[in-house]
Amino acid sequence: xxxxxxxxxxxxxxxxxxxxxxxxxxxxxxxxxxxxxxxxxxxxxxxxxxxxxxxxxxxxxxxx
Numbered sequence: 001x002x003x004x005x006x007x008x009x010x011x012x013x014x015x016x017x018x019x020x021x022x023x024x025x026x027x028x029x030x031x032x033x034x035x036x037x038x039x040x041x042x043x044x045x046x047x048x049x050x051x052x053x054x055x056x057x058x059x060x061x062x063x064x
Contacts, residue, residue, distance in 0.1 A: 004038065004054050016042045016049075017060040023049070 007025075014023045019042055026039040026048060038051040040058075050057050 004051060007051075007056070011040075014040070014056070014058070016047050017058055018047055018062075019044075021047075023056075 011023065011025070015021065016023060021042040021044065023040040023042060026034070026036075026041040030041055030045070030048070031037060031039055034048050036048070036050050040049045040051065040056050041047065047061070049059075
């Protein structure tokens, strides 16, 4: 897994592009449920954003 320690500094500022909810790191269980290695997730768990090569992919649902 890529080093994502830098993300801790920016995570408090990051928001979901769809709901504008704060984001947090997904737990191991949440990642397994969605079939990803690492991800950010909204507070209510409605949106999951994969971390690919250490970079969170924050595309709105309309872009998928």
